[in-house]
Amino acid sequence: MQSFPALRAGTLALACVLAPATHAVATDLLTGIPRLACEATLCLSSGLRPNECSPSLDHYFDIKKYSKHGLDWSATADARRSFLSQCPASTDQGMPERIDAISRGAGKCDPDYLNRTYADTAYKWRKHEFGGDSGQTVYEVHPLPTVTLDQLPTYCVVYNDHSWTHELSVRYVGRPTMGGHWVKVEDYDAAQAKWDADHGGIWASGWNFSLTDPRHRADH
Incomplete structure (x- = not known):
């Protein structure tokens, strides 16, 4: 570049x-x-x-x-x-x-636009079973703000990767099912390290993550 x-x-x-x-x-x-x-x-x-x-x-x-x-x-x-x-x-x-x-691409490939346009809700959840096979299932569900698009649109790839472009790149931090989002490439290492620290360990242990509410699936 x-x-x-x-x-x-x-x-x-x-x-x-x-x-x-x-x-x-x-x-x-x-x-x-x-x-x-x-x-x-x-x-x-x-x-x-x-x-x-x-x-x-x-x-x-x-x-x-x-x-x-x-x-x-x-x-x-x-x-x-x-x-x-x-x-x-x-x-x-x-x-x-x-x-x-x-x-x-200009104005549509920066973190603010991507995070705003592709904002969605993910779910952190687990099931609690009461009374064995014939008992009751209760879902504990926590909505998580997230950005579902984790790959740049084609027009952004062309814009960011043009041989005459300088320091436009963005990168996706985390996972869509666990509160992922876009940041400027120069902020990626720190943002990914923070995401790893915030979304691992006890926070994730024993939980499931999805882009659909498990209670809706259970109703069908």
């Missing part, structure tokens, strides 16, 4: 760093939408987003398309792709693919 380009005099560095050096145009020589498009492409290629990124990112994320059912993600991605394509470097080798990956 390439390093995030250095900042210069309060502006983002050369627009030509966005692609192979076929453009000798600096972002500080661009104005209006082309400048915002170049800066947004650069900023959205990294998890490192300084204050200089704010105007272009505000413009990018303000682009939203709606249908009668609410936010239309497909149309929104198309509109955002169209905006990024107004950067002069957007037609250089590899850039159309990069812009497509950004438009599909």
Whole structure:
């Protein structure tokens, strides 16, 4: 992966760093939408987003398309792709693919979005039997907030793993049935160690874990 380009005099560095050096145009020589498009492409290629990124990112994320059912993600991605394509470097080798990956993934592949969108409930439970075979079964059940998606969607894999992307990766901590969730890759080791400590030992001993309430299964 390439390093995030250095900042210069309060502006983002050369627009030509966005692609192979076929453009000798600096972002500080661009104005209006082309400048915002170049800066947004650069900023959205990294998890490192300084204050200089704010105007272009505000413009990018303000682009939203709606249908009668609410936010239309497909149309929104198309509109955002169209905006990024107004950067002069957007037609250089590899850039159309990069812009497509950004438009599909930016804002939808960070831990906050993944944890919110795929939030669900898991269950920690065990059975108590009273009176032998003909007796009563009582379930002790504890709901657990969890995130059921533990593999990145394809569009996130493309966005995170692009050869020009820098420090965007996220990783899944834990298990879907036991309160798993997404974190930034730099936070993974500490988060996984904490999850292991919190979800092992006595906490897990003698318990079952599932994504369905065992009492519902028992009713059928």
